[in-house]
Amino acid sequence: MSLSRFAFPALPVPPSWYPGHMSQFTRMLPALLTRTDVVLELRDARLPLTSINRTFEGALKRWRAERFRVADHAATSATHTAARVCERIVVFSKRDLVPEWGLQPFRLAMASKFPDQRVMFASWNKPRDLKTLSSMLVNIAKEHPHVPELNVLVVGMPNVGKSTLLNALRNIGIAGPTPKALRTSAQPGLTRALSTRLKLSADPLVYSFDTPGVMLPFLGRGDRGAERGVKLALIAGIKEGLYDIESLAAYLLYRLNVLNSTSPAYLTLLPDGSAPTADIDAFLDLLARRLGMLKRGGIPDMQRAATWFVRWWREEGGSVYASAPLATPSQQPLGAAAQPQRAGWGFDLEWEVAPAGGASVGAIQAHMEACIDTYVQDAEREASEGGGVSSTQVKKREREEKMAKRAARTQARLAAKKGS
Structure with a gap:
Protein backbone atom coordinates (compact mmCIF):
# COMPACT_ATOMS: atom_id res chain seq x y z
CA MET A 1 0.00 0.00 0.00
CA ASP A 210 16.33 27.63 36.95
CA THR A 211 13.16 29.22 35.61
CA PRO A 212 9.55 28.13 35.14
CA GLY A 213 8.70 26.56 31.82
CA VAL A 214 6.84 29.22 29.87
CA MET A 215 4.12 28.32 27.39
CA LEU A 216 3.11 30.48 24.44
CA PRO A 217 0.27 32.76 25.63
CA PHE A 218 -1.72 31.68 22.57
CA LEU A 219 -0.96 28.72 20.33
CA GLY A 220 -2.45 30.26 17.20
CA ARG A 221 -5.51 30.13 15.01
CA GLY A 222 -6.65 27.51 12.51
CA ASP A 223 -4.82 24.33 11.61
CA ARG A 224 -1.43 25.81 12.48
CA GLY A 225 -2.40 26.56 16.07
CA ALA A 226 -4.24 23.26 16.45
CA GLU A 227 -1.23 21.28 15.20
CA ARG A 228 1.15 23.23 17.43
CA GLY A 229 -0.94 22.35 20.48
CA VAL A 230 -1.19 18.65 19.62
CA LYS A 231 2.56 18.40 19.05
CA LEU A 232 3.29 19.90 22.46
CA ALA A 233 0.72 17.64 24.11
CA LEU A 234 2.34 14.55 22.57
CA ILE A 235 5.67 15.32 24.28
CA ALA A 236 3.83 16.13 27.56
CA GLY A 237 4.62 19.83 27.18
CA ILE A 238 1.01 20.75 27.96
CA LYS A 239 -0.81 19.84 31.14
CA GLU A 240 -2.30 16.34 30.97
CA GLY A 241 -6.05 16.22 30.46
CA LEU A 242 -6.40 19.34 28.28
CA TYR A 243 -6.62 17.17 25.16
CA ASP A 244 -8.82 14.31 24.04
CA ILE A 245 -6.50 11.30 23.89
CA GLU A 246 -7.95 9.94 20.63
CA SER A 247 -7.15 13.24 18.87
CA LEU A 248 -3.52 12.87 20.00
CA ALA A 249 -3.45 9.27 18.78
CA ALA A 250 -4.86 10.28 15.37
CA TYR A 251 -2.20 12.92 14.86
CA LEU A 252 0.55 10.57 16.09
CA LEU A 253 -0.51 7.94 13.54
CA TYR A 254 -0.51 10.56 10.78
CA ARG A 255 2.94 11.86 11.70
CA LEU A 256 4.53 8.39 11.96
CA ASN A 257 3.16 7.59 8.51
CA VAL A 258 4.71 10.77 7.12
CA LEU A 259 8.09 9.98 8.67
CA ASN A 260 8.21 6.52 7.13
CA SER A 261 5.36 5.48 4.85
CA THR A 262 6.72 2.00 4.12
CA SER A 263 7.71 0.89 7.62
CA PRO A 264 6.34 3.28 10.27
CA ALA A 265 7.46 2.74 13.87
CA TYR A 266 4.01 1.60 15.06
CA LEU A 267 4.17 -1.60 12.97
CA THR A 268 6.20 -3.14 15.81
CA LEU A 269 2.99 -3.02 17.89
CA LEU A 270 0.79 -4.88 15.43
CA PRO A 271 0.60 -8.56 14.43
CA ASP A 272 3.22 -9.78 11.97
CA GLY A 273 2.31 -9.00 8.39
CA SER A 274 0.25 -5.91 9.24
CA ALA A 275 0.39 -3.13 6.68
CA PRO A 276 0.64 0.61 7.34
CA THR A 277 -2.73 2.30 7.72
CA ALA A 278 -3.99 5.88 7.75
CA ASP A 279 -7.32 4.88 9.38
CA ILE A 280 -7.11 5.68 13.11
CA ASP A 281 -10.24 3.68 13.96
CA ALA A 282 -8.93 0.59 12.19
CA PHE A 283 -5.55 1.01 13.84
CA LEU A 284 -6.94 1.41 17.38
CA ASP A 285 -9.30 -1.54 16.82
CA LEU A 286 -6.38 -3.74 15.80
CA LEU A 287 -4.16 -2.45 18.63
CA ALA A 288 -6.84 -2.98 21.27
CA ARG A 289 -7.40 -6.57 20.13
CA ARG A 290 -3.65 -7.20 20.01
CA LEU A 291 -3.25 -5.96 23.61
CA GLY A 292 -6.42 -7.62 24.91
CA MET A 293 -8.06 -4.28 25.72
CA LEU A 294 -11.70 -5.38 25.33
CA LYS A 295 -14.90 -4.20 26.91
CA ARG A 296 -17.81 -6.46 27.82
CA GLY A 297 -18.94 -8.39 24.76
CA GLY A 298 -15.47 -8.32 23.21
CA ILE A 299 -15.76 -4.71 21.99
CA PRO A 300 -12.32 -3.08 21.56
CA ASP A 301 -11.66 -0.31 24.09
CA MET A 302 -10.54 2.42 21.68
CA GLN A 303 -9.85 5.09 24.30
CA ARG A 304 -7.70 2.75 26.38
CA ALA A 305 -5.77 1.73 23.26
CA ALA A 306 -5.26 5.40 22.31
CA THR A 307 -3.92 6.15 25.80
CA TRP A 308 -1.53 3.21 25.58
CA PHE A 309 -0.38 4.27 22.09
CA VAL A 310 0.49 7.82 23.21
CA ARG A 311 2.26 6.55 26.33
CA TRP A 312 4.20 4.05 24.23
CA TRP A 313 5.37 6.89 21.98
CA ARG A 314 6.58 8.96 24.94
CA GLU A 315 8.37 6.08 26.66
CA GLU A 316 9.52 3.70 23.91
CA GLY A 317 8.27 4.67 20.47
CA GLY A 318 10.61 7.62 20.10
CA SER A 319 13.56 5.24 20.44
CA VAL A 320 12.07 2.84 17.89
CA TYR A 321 11.70 5.68 15.40
CA ALA A 322 15.14 7.11 16.19
CA SER A 323 16.88 3.79 15.54
CA ALA A 324 15.47 3.48 12.02
CA PRO A 325 17.66 4.45 9.06
CA LEU A 326 16.74 7.28 6.71
CA ALA A 327 13.69 6.15 4.76
CA THR A 328 14.23 6.03 1.00
CA PRO A 329 11.43 6.49 -1.55
CA SER A 330 9.63 3.23 -2.24
CA GLN A 331 9.91 1.63 -5.63
CA GLN A 332 7.31 2.80 -8.15
CA PRO A 333 5.35 0.25 -10.18
CA LEU A 334 6.96 -0.51 -13.53
CA GLY A 335 5.88 2.07 -16.10
CA ALA A 336 4.23 4.34 -13.53
CA ALA A 337 4.97 8.06 -13.41
CA ALA A 338 7.45 8.94 -10.67
CA GLN A 339 5.64 10.39 -7.64
CA PRO A 340 7.36 12.44 -4.96
CA GLN A 341 6.99 11.11 -1.43
CA ARG A 342 7.17 12.69 2.00
CA ALA A 343 10.10 12.43 4.40
CA GLY A 344 11.03 14.22 7.57
CA TRP A 345 12.99 14.45 10.78
CA GLY A 346 11.24 14.88 14.09
CA PHE A 347 7.71 16.26 13.99
CA ASP A 348 8.58 19.70 12.59
CA LEU A 349 10.71 19.13 9.51
CA GLU A 350 9.03 17.64 6.47
CA TRP A 351 9.89 17.68 2.78
CA GLU A 352 9.23 15.95 -0.49
CA VAL A 353 11.68 13.37 -1.78
CA ALA A 354 11.79 12.44 -5.45
CA PRO A 355 12.31 8.75 -6.26
CA ALA A 356 15.89 9.52 -7.29
CA GLY A 357 16.38 12.13 -4.54
CA GLY A 358 19.71 12.36 -2.76
CA ALA A 359 20.24 11.57 0.91
CA SER A 360 23.57 13.36 1.43
CA VAL A 361 24.17 15.66 4.38
CA GLY A 362 24.09 18.64 2.02
CA ALA A 363 20.77 17.63 0.44
CA ILE A 364 19.14 17.04 3.83
CA GLN A 365 20.56 20.32 5.14
CA ALA A 366 18.99 22.17 2.21
CA HIS A 367 15.60 20.64 2.98
CA MET A 368 15.95 21.58 6.65
CA GLU A 369 16.94 25.16 5.84
CA ALA A 370 13.83 25.47 3.70
CA CYS A 371 11.73 24.23 6.65
CA ILE A 372 13.35 26.80 8.95
CA ASP A 373 12.70 29.58 6.42
CA THR A 374 9.04 28.58 6.23
CA TYR A 375 8.78 28.56 10.04
CA VAL A 376 10.31 32.05 10.32
CA GLN A 377 8.06 33.45 7.59
CA ASP A 378 4.95 31.92 9.16
CA ALA A 379 5.91 33.27 12.59
CA GLU A 380 6.41 36.76 11.18
CA ARG A 381 3.10 36.58 9.33
CA GLU A 382 1.29 35.42 12.48
CA ALA A 383 2.81 38.25 14.49
CA SER A 384 1.84 40.87 11.91
CA GLU A 385 -1.72 39.54 11.79
CA GLY A 386 -2.02 39.37 15.57
CA GLY A 387 -2.04 35.59 15.48
CA GLY A 388 0.07 35.36 18.63
CA VAL A 389 -2.70 36.84 20.76
CA SER A 390 -6.15 35.37 21.34
CA SER A 391 -9.34 37.40 21.07
CA THR A 392 -9.75 37.06 24.84
CA GLN A 393 -6.30 38.53 25.42
CA VAL A 394 -7.04 41.39 22.98
CA LYS A 395 -10.22 42.25 24.91
CA LYS A 396 -8.31 42.06 28.20
CA ARG A 397 -5.63 44.45 26.91
CA GLU A 398 -8.27 46.87 25.60
CA ARG A 399 -10.03 46.79 28.98
CA GLU A 400 -6.75 47.44 30.82
CA GLU A 401 -5.93 50.34 28.48
CA LYS A 402 -9.37 51.89 29.05
CA MET A 403 -8.95 51.57 32.83
CA ALA A 404 -5.49 53.15 32.65
CA LYS A 405 -6.81 56.09 30.58
CA ARG A 406 -9.70 56.55 33.00
CA ALA A 407 -7.32 56.55 35.97
CA ALA A 408 -5.07 59.08 34.19
CA ARG A 409 -8.03 61.40 33.53
CA THR A 410 -9.08 61.13 37.18
CA GLN A 411 -5.56 61.99 38.33
CA ALA A 412 -5.46 64.97 35.95
CA ARG A 413 -8.78 66.32 37.31
CA LEU A 414 -7.58 65.95 40.90
CA ALA A 415 -4.30 67.71 40.06
CA ALA A 416 -6.25 70.53 38.36
CA LYS A 417 -8.47 71.00 41.41
CA LYS A 418 -5.47 71.21 43.71
CA GLY A 419 -3.84 73.81 41.46
CA SER A 420 -6.92 76.04 41.29
Whole structure:
Protein backbone atom coordinates (compact mmCIF):
# COMPACT_ATOMS: atom_id res chain seq x y z
CA MET A 1 0.00 0.00 0.00
CA SER A 2 1.39 3.42 -0.93
CA LEU A 3 1.00 6.10 1.71
CA SER A 4 2.75 8.92 -0.09
CA ARG A 5 -0.22 11.21 0.67
CA PHE A 6 -2.13 11.39 3.94
CA ALA A 7 -5.29 13.18 4.96
CA PHE A 8 -4.49 15.65 7.72
CA PRO A 9 -6.55 14.60 10.76
CA ALA A 10 -9.22 16.84 12.23
CA LEU A 11 -7.71 18.47 15.31
CA PRO A 12 -9.38 20.23 18.26
CA VAL A 13 -9.06 23.94 18.98
CA PRO A 14 -5.91 24.41 21.09
CA PRO A 15 -6.59 24.95 24.80
CA SER A 16 -5.42 28.00 26.72
CA TRP A 17 -2.86 27.08 29.36
CA TYR A 18 -0.90 30.08 30.57
CA PRO A 19 -0.88 30.15 34.39
CA GLY A 20 -0.08 33.35 36.25
CA HIS A 21 3.46 32.30 37.18
CA MET A 22 4.34 32.10 33.45
CA SER A 23 3.09 35.62 32.81
CA GLN A 24 4.94 36.87 35.89
CA PHE A 25 8.25 35.37 34.76
CA THR A 26 7.86 36.83 31.25
CA ARG A 27 7.51 40.29 32.84
CA MET A 28 10.59 39.64 35.00
CA LEU A 29 12.77 38.43 32.11
CA PRO A 30 14.18 41.82 30.93
CA ALA A 31 15.36 42.66 34.48
CA LEU A 32 16.88 39.19 34.92
CA LEU A 33 18.83 39.53 31.69
CA THR A 34 20.65 42.61 32.98
CA ARG A 35 22.57 40.30 35.33
CA THR A 36 22.81 37.35 32.95
CA ASP A 37 25.93 36.44 30.96
CA VAL A 38 24.74 33.27 29.23
CA VAL A 39 21.22 32.35 28.19
CA LEU A 40 20.91 28.58 28.05
CA GLU A 41 17.75 27.86 26.08
CA LEU A 42 16.42 24.31 26.07
CA ARG A 43 14.30 22.97 23.23
CA ASP A 44 13.03 19.48 22.44
CA ALA A 45 14.84 17.75 19.56
CA ARG A 46 11.58 16.07 18.53
CA LEU A 47 10.01 19.52 18.04
CA PRO A 48 13.04 21.67 17.20
CA LEU A 49 10.89 24.53 15.83
CA THR A 50 7.64 24.16 17.77
CA SER A 51 9.57 24.25 21.07
CA ILE A 52 10.96 27.71 20.25
CA ASN A 53 9.33 30.19 22.61
CA ARG A 54 8.75 33.27 20.48
CA THR A 55 7.76 35.34 23.54
CA PHE A 56 11.43 35.33 24.61
CA GLU A 57 12.79 36.64 21.34
CA GLY A 58 12.09 40.34 21.86
CA ALA A 59 13.71 40.43 25.31
CA LEU A 60 16.73 38.43 24.08
CA LYS A 61 17.26 40.72 21.09
CA ARG A 62 17.20 43.81 23.34
CA TRP A 63 19.62 42.09 25.74
CA ARG A 64 22.09 41.39 22.95
CA ALA A 65 21.74 44.91 21.52
CA GLU A 66 22.43 46.46 24.91
CA ARG A 67 25.44 44.23 25.53
CA PHE A 68 26.93 45.07 22.14
CA ARG A 69 26.33 48.77 22.78
CA VAL A 70 28.23 48.45 26.07
CA ALA A 71 30.98 46.45 24.33
CA ASP A 72 31.39 49.16 21.67
CA HIS A 73 31.59 51.81 24.37
CA ALA A 74 34.19 49.76 26.28
CA ALA A 75 36.31 49.42 23.14
CA THR A 76 36.41 53.20 22.60
CA SER A 77 36.46 54.30 26.22
CA ALA A 78 39.65 55.71 27.69
CA THR A 79 39.02 53.70 30.85
CA HIS A 80 38.62 50.46 28.85
CA THR A 81 35.64 49.34 30.91
CA ALA A 82 35.28 45.56 30.72
CA ALA A 83 32.35 44.48 28.55
CA ARG A 84 29.88 41.94 29.92
CA VAL A 85 29.60 38.46 28.44
CA CYS A 86 26.71 37.83 26.04
CA GLU A 87 26.28 34.24 24.87
CA ARG A 88 23.20 32.31 23.77
CA ILE A 89 23.41 28.52 23.81
CA VAL A 90 20.54 26.47 22.39
CA VAL A 91 20.49 22.88 23.64
CA PHE A 92 18.18 20.39 21.96
CA SER A 93 17.34 17.81 24.60
CA LYS A 94 16.33 14.18 24.06
CA ARG A 95 18.74 13.69 21.15
CA ASP A 96 18.33 9.93 21.60
CA LEU A 97 14.71 10.23 20.44
CA VAL A 98 15.52 11.54 16.95
CA PRO A 99 17.51 9.75 14.24
CA GLU A 100 21.26 10.27 14.29
CA TRP A 101 21.37 10.92 10.53
CA GLY A 102 19.61 14.27 11.00
CA LEU A 103 21.78 15.77 13.75
CA GLN A 104 24.63 17.09 11.61
CA PRO A 105 22.46 18.50 8.79
CA PHE A 106 20.23 20.26 11.31
CA ARG A 107 23.22 21.63 13.21
CA LEU A 108 24.58 23.05 9.95
CA ALA A 109 21.17 24.44 8.98
CA MET A 110 20.85 26.21 12.35
CA ALA A 111 24.38 27.62 12.05
CA SER A 112 23.49 28.99 8.63
CA LYS A 113 20.20 30.57 9.71
CA PHE A 114 21.08 31.63 13.29
CA PRO A 115 24.86 32.32 13.40
CA ASP A 116 24.53 34.16 16.74
CA GLN A 117 23.48 30.96 18.56
CA ARG A 118 25.67 28.11 19.73
CA VAL A 119 23.80 24.88 19.07
CA MET A 120 24.28 21.44 20.56
CA PHE A 121 22.29 18.24 21.02
CA ALA A 122 22.22 16.38 24.31
CA SER A 123 20.57 13.54 26.15
CA TRP A 124 20.54 13.64 29.93
CA ASN A 125 21.30 9.91 30.07
CA LYS A 126 24.56 10.40 28.13
CA PRO A 127 27.29 11.66 30.53
CA ARG A 128 29.49 12.73 27.61
CA ASP A 129 26.83 15.21 26.42
CA LEU A 130 26.53 16.69 29.89
CA LYS A 131 30.30 16.99 30.27
CA THR A 132 30.50 18.74 26.89
CA LEU A 133 27.94 21.33 27.98
CA SER A 134 29.62 21.78 31.37
CA SER A 135 32.98 22.32 29.63
CA MET A 136 31.38 24.84 27.26
CA LEU A 137 30.17 26.96 30.19
CA VAL A 138 33.50 26.70 32.01
CA ASN A 139 35.41 27.67 28.86
CA ILE A 140 33.20 30.75 28.36
CA ALA A 141 34.04 31.79 31.92
CA LYS A 142 37.77 31.25 31.29
CA GLU A 143 37.60 33.30 28.08
CA HIS A 144 36.45 36.27 30.18
CA PRO A 145 38.75 36.36 33.22
CA HIS A 146 37.69 39.95 33.98
CA VAL A 147 34.21 38.64 34.93
CA PRO A 148 34.33 37.51 38.59
CA GLU A 149 31.51 34.98 38.05
CA LEU A 150 29.49 33.71 35.11
CA ASN A 151 25.71 33.86 35.52
CA VAL A 152 23.62 31.47 33.43
CA LEU A 153 19.86 31.80 32.96
CA VAL A 154 18.11 28.59 31.84
CA VAL A 155 14.88 29.13 29.89
CA GLY A 156 12.53 27.08 27.75
CA MET A 157 9.07 25.65 27.26
CA PRO A 158 7.52 23.38 29.93
CA ASN A 159 8.91 19.87 30.38
CA VAL A 160 12.07 20.22 28.27
CA GLY A 161 14.23 19.10 31.22
CA LYS A 162 15.66 22.33 32.69
CA SER A 163 15.72 21.21 36.32
CA THR A 164 17.08 17.75 35.45
CA LEU A 165 19.87 19.33 33.41
CA LEU A 166 20.93 21.73 36.16
CA ASN A 167 21.04 18.95 38.76
CA ALA A 168 23.31 16.97 36.41
CA LEU A 169 25.59 19.95 35.61
CA ARG A 170 25.94 20.71 39.29
CA ASN A 171 26.93 17.12 39.96
CA ILE A 172 29.62 17.33 37.25
CA GLY A 173 31.01 20.75 38.16
CA ILE A 174 31.16 20.50 41.94
CA ALA A 175 33.57 18.05 43.55
CA GLY A 176 32.18 15.60 46.08
CA PRO A 177 28.60 14.44 46.65
CA THR A 178 26.01 17.01 45.59
CA PRO A 179 22.41 16.34 46.63
CA LYS A 180 19.73 17.10 44.06
CA ALA A 181 18.95 20.80 44.40
CA LEU A 182 15.85 21.03 42.18
CA ARG A 183 12.71 18.92 42.11
CA THR A 184 11.86 17.27 38.79
CA SER A 185 8.70 15.78 37.30
CA ALA A 186 7.52 14.13 34.09
CA GLN A 187 4.55 16.52 34.11
CA PRO A 188 4.91 20.15 32.96
CA GLY A 189 4.56 23.06 35.35
CA LEU A 190 6.36 21.79 38.48
CA THR A 191 8.83 24.69 38.59
CA ARG A 192 6.69 27.76 39.24
CA ALA A 193 9.21 30.32 40.44
CA LEU A 194 12.76 31.45 39.78
CA SER A 195 15.17 29.24 41.72
CA THR A 196 17.88 30.44 44.05
CA ARG A 197 21.34 30.57 42.46
CA LEU A 198 22.97 27.20 41.93
CA LYS A 199 26.73 26.85 41.76
CA LEU A 200 27.71 24.82 38.69
CA SER A 201 31.48 25.31 38.93
CA ALA A 202 33.80 26.46 41.72
CA ASP A 203 36.81 27.36 39.57
CA PRO A 204 35.96 29.38 37.58
CA LEU A 205 32.78 30.44 39.34
CA VAL A 206 29.66 29.60 37.33
CA TYR A 207 26.18 30.11 38.75
CA SER A 208 22.78 29.44 37.26
CA PHE A 209 19.08 30.09 37.77
CA ASP A 210 16.33 27.63 36.95
CA THR A 211 13.16 29.22 35.61
CA PRO A 212 9.55 28.13 35.14
CA GLY A 213 8.70 26.56 31.82
CA VAL A 214 6.84 29.22 29.87
CA MET A 215 4.12 28.32 27.39
CA LEU A 216 3.11 30.48 24.44
CA PRO A 217 0.27 32.76 25.63
CA PHE A 218 -1.72 31.68 22.57
CA LEU A 219 -0.96 28.72 20.33
CA GLY A 220 -2.45 30.26 17.20
CA ARG A 221 -5.51 30.13 15.01
CA GLY A 222 -6.65 27.51 12.51
CA ASP A 223 -4.82 24.33 11.61
CA ARG A 224 -1.43 25.81 12.48
CA GLY A 225 -2.40 26.56 16.07
CA ALA A 226 -4.24 23.26 16.45
CA GLU A 227 -1.23 21.28 15.20
CA ARG A 228 1.15 23.23 17.43
CA GLY A 229 -0.94 22.35 20.48
CA VAL A 230 -1.19 18.65 19.62
CA LYS A 231 2.56 18.40 19.05
CA LEU A 232 3.29 19.90 22.46
CA ALA A 233 0.72 17.64 24.11
CA LEU A 234 2.34 14.55 22.57
CA ILE A 235 5.67 15.32 24.28
CA ALA A 236 3.83 16.13 27.56
CA GLY A 237 4.62 19.83 27.18
CA ILE A 238 1.01 20.75 27.96
CA LYS A 239 -0.81 19.84 31.14
CA GLU A 240 -2.30 16.34 30.97
CA GLY A 241 -6.05 16.22 30.46
CA LEU A 242 -6.40 19.34 28.28
CA TYR A 243 -6.62 17.17 25.16
CA ASP A 244 -8.82 14.31 24.04
CA ILE A 245 -6.50 11.30 23.89
CA GLU A 246 -7.95 9.94 20.63
CA SER A 247 -7.15 13.24 18.87
CA LEU A 248 -3.52 12.87 20.00
CA ALA A 249 -3.45 9.27 18.78
CA ALA A 250 -4.86 10.28 15.37
CA TYR A 251 -2.20 12.92 14.86
CA LEU A 252 0.55 10.57 16.09
CA LEU A 253 -0.51 7.94 13.54
CA TYR A 254 -0.51 10.56 10.78
CA ARG A 255 2.94 11.86 11.70
CA LEU A 256 4.53 8.39 11.96
CA ASN A 257 3.16 7.59 8.51
CA VAL A 258 4.71 10.77 7.12
CA LEU A 259 8.09 9.98 8.67
CA ASN A 260 8.21 6.52 7.13
CA SER A 261 5.36 5.48 4.85
CA THR A 262 6.72 2.00 4.12
CA SER A 263 7.71 0.89 7.62
CA PRO A 264 6.34 3.28 10.27
CA ALA A 265 7.46 2.74 13.87
CA TYR A 266 4.01 1.60 15.06
CA LEU A 267 4.17 -1.60 12.97
CA THR A 268 6.20 -3.14 15.81
CA LEU A 269 2.99 -3.02 17.89
CA LEU A 270 0.79 -4.88 15.43
CA PRO A 271 0.60 -8.56 14.43
CA ASP A 272 3.22 -9.78 11.97
CA GLY A 273 2.31 -9.00 8.39
CA SER A 274 0.25 -5.91 9.24
CA ALA A 275 0.39 -3.13 6.68
CA PRO A 276 0.64 0.61 7.34
CA THR A 277 -2.73 2.30 7.72
CA ALA A 278 -3.99 5.88 7.75
CA ASP A 279 -7.32 4.88 9.38
CA ILE A 280 -7.11 5.68 13.11
CA ASP A 281 -10.24 3.68 13.96
CA ALA A 282 -8.93 0.59 12.19
CA PHE A 283 -5.55 1.01 13.84
CA LEU A 284 -6.94 1.41 17.38
CA ASP A 285 -9.30 -1.54 16.82
CA LEU A 286 -6.38 -3.74 15.80
CA LEU A 287 -4.16 -2.45 18.63
CA ALA A 288 -6.84 -2.98 21.27
CA ARG A 289 -7.40 -6.57 20.13
CA ARG A 290 -3.65 -7.20 20.01
CA LEU A 291 -3.25 -5.96 23.61
CA GLY A 292 -6.42 -7.62 24.91
CA MET A 293 -8.06 -4.28 25.72
CA LEU A 294 -11.70 -5.38 25.33
CA LYS A 295 -14.90 -4.20 26.91
CA ARG A 296 -17.81 -6.46 27.82
CA GLY A 297 -18.94 -8.39 24.76
CA GLY A 298 -15.47 -8.32 23.21
CA ILE A 299 -15.76 -4.71 21.99
CA PRO A 300 -12.32 -3.08 21.56
CA ASP A 301 -11.66 -0.31 24.09
CA MET A 302 -10.54 2.42 21.68
CA GLN A 303 -9.85 5.09 24.30
CA ARG A 304 -7.70 2.75 26.38
CA ALA A 305 -5.77 1.73 23.26
CA ALA A 306 -5.26 5.40 22.31
CA THR A 307 -3.92 6.15 25.80
CA TRP A 308 -1.53 3.21 25.58
CA PHE A 309 -0.38 4.27 22.09
CA VAL A 310 0.49 7.82 23.21
CA ARG A 311 2.26 6.55 26.33
CA TRP A 312 4.20 4.05 24.23
CA TRP A 313 5.37 6.89 21.98
CA ARG A 314 6.58 8.96 24.94
CA GLU A 315 8.37 6.08 26.66
CA GLU A 316 9.52 3.70 23.91
CA GLY A 317 8.27 4.67 20.47
CA GLY A 318 10.61 7.62 20.10
CA SER A 319 13.56 5.24 20.44
CA VAL A 320 12.07 2.84 17.89
CA TYR A 321 11.70 5.68 15.40
CA ALA A 322 15.14 7.11 16.19
CA SER A 323 16.88 3.79 15.54
CA ALA A 324 15.47 3.48 12.02
CA PRO A 325 17.66 4.45 9.06
CA LEU A 326 16.74 7.28 6.71
CA ALA A 327 13.69 6.15 4.76
CA THR A 328 14.23 6.03 1.00
CA PRO A 329 11.43 6.49 -1.55
CA SER A 330 9.63 3.23 -2.24
CA GLN A 331 9.91 1.63 -5.63
CA GLN A 332 7.31 2.80 -8.15
CA PRO A 333 5.35 0.25 -10.18
CA LEU A 334 6.96 -0.51 -13.53
CA GLY A 335 5.88 2.07 -16.10
CA ALA A 336 4.23 4.34 -13.53
CA ALA A 337 4.97 8.06 -13.41
CA ALA A 338 7.45 8.94 -10.67
CA GLN A 339 5.64 10.39 -7.64
CA PRO A 340 7.36 12.44 -4.96
CA GLN A 341 6.99 11.11 -1.43
CA ARG A 342 7.17 12.69 2.00
CA ALA A 343 10.10 12.43 4.40
CA GLY A 344 11.03 14.22 7.57
CA TRP A 345 12.99 14.45 10.78
CA GLY A 346 11.24 14.88 14.09
CA PHE A 347 7.71 16.26 13.99
CA ASP A 348 8.58 19.70 12.59
CA LEU A 349 10.71 19.13 9.51
CA GLU A 350 9.03 17.64 6.47
CA TRP A 351 9.89 17.68 2.78
CA GLU A 352 9.23 15.95 -0.49
CA VAL A 353 11.68 13.37 -1.78
CA ALA A 354 11.79 12.44 -5.45
CA PRO A 355 12.31 8.75 -6.26
CA ALA A 356 15.89 9.52 -7.29
CA GLY A 357 16.38 12.13 -4.54
CA GLY A 358 19.71 12.36 -2.76
CA ALA A 359 20.24 11.57 0.91
CA SER A 360 23.57 13.36 1.43
CA VAL A 361 24.17 15.66 4.38
CA GLY A 362 24.09 18.64 2.02
CA ALA A 363 20.77 17.63 0.44
CA ILE A 364 19.14 17.04 3.83
CA GLN A 365 20.56 20.32 5.14
CA ALA A 366 18.99 22.17 2.21
CA HIS A 367 15.60 20.64 2.98
CA MET A 368 15.95 21.58 6.65
CA GLU A 369 16.94 25.16 5.84
CA ALA A 370 13.83 25.47 3.70
CA CYS A 371 11.73 24.23 6.65
CA ILE A 372 13.35 26.80 8.95
CA ASP A 373 12.70 29.58 6.42
CA THR A 374 9.04 28.58 6.23
CA TYR A 375 8.78 28.56 10.04
CA VAL A 376 10.31 32.05 10.32
CA GLN A 377 8.06 33.45 7.59
CA ASP A 378 4.95 31.92 9.16
CA ALA A 379 5.91 33.27 12.59
CA GLU A 380 6.41 36.76 11.18
CA ARG A 381 3.10 36.58 9.33
CA GLU A 382 1.29 35.42 12.48
CA ALA A 383 2.81 38.25 14.49
CA SER A 384 1.84 40.87 11.91
CA GLU A 385 -1.72 39.54 11.79
CA GLY A 386 -2.02 39.37 15.57
CA GLY A 387 -2.04 35.59 15.48
CA GLY A 388 0.07 35.36 18.63
CA VAL A 389 -2.70 36.84 20.76
CA SER A 390 -6.15 35.37 21.34
CA SER A 391 -9.34 37.40 21.07
CA THR A 392 -9.75 37.06 24.84
CA GLN A 393 -6.30 38.53 25.42
CA VAL A 394 -7.04 41.39 22.98
CA LYS A 395 -10.22 42.25 24.91
CA LYS A 396 -8.31 42.06 28.20
CA ARG A 397 -5.63 44.45 26.91
CA GLU A 398 -8.27 46.87 25.60
CA ARG A 399 -10.03 46.79 28.98
CA GLU A 400 -6.75 47.44 30.82
CA GLU A 401 -5.93 50.34 28.48
CA LYS A 402 -9.37 51.89 29.05
CA MET A 403 -8.95 51.57 32.83
CA ALA A 404 -5.49 53.15 32.65
CA LYS A 405 -6.81 56.09 30.58
CA ARG A 406 -9.70 56.55 33.00
CA ALA A 407 -7.32 56.55 35.97
CA ALA A 408 -5.07 59.08 34.19
CA ARG A 409 -8.03 61.40 33.53
CA THR A 410 -9.08 61.13 37.18
CA GLN A 411 -5.56 61.99 38.33
CA ALA A 412 -5.46 64.97 35.95
CA ARG A 413 -8.78 66.32 37.31
CA LEU A 414 -7.58 65.95 40.90
CA ALA A 415 -4.30 67.71 40.06
CA ALA A 416 -6.25 70.53 38.36
CA LYS A 417 -8.47 71.00 41.41
CA LYS A 418 -5.47 71.21 43.71
CA GLY A 419 -3.84 73.81 41.46
CA SER A 420 -6.92 76.04 41.29
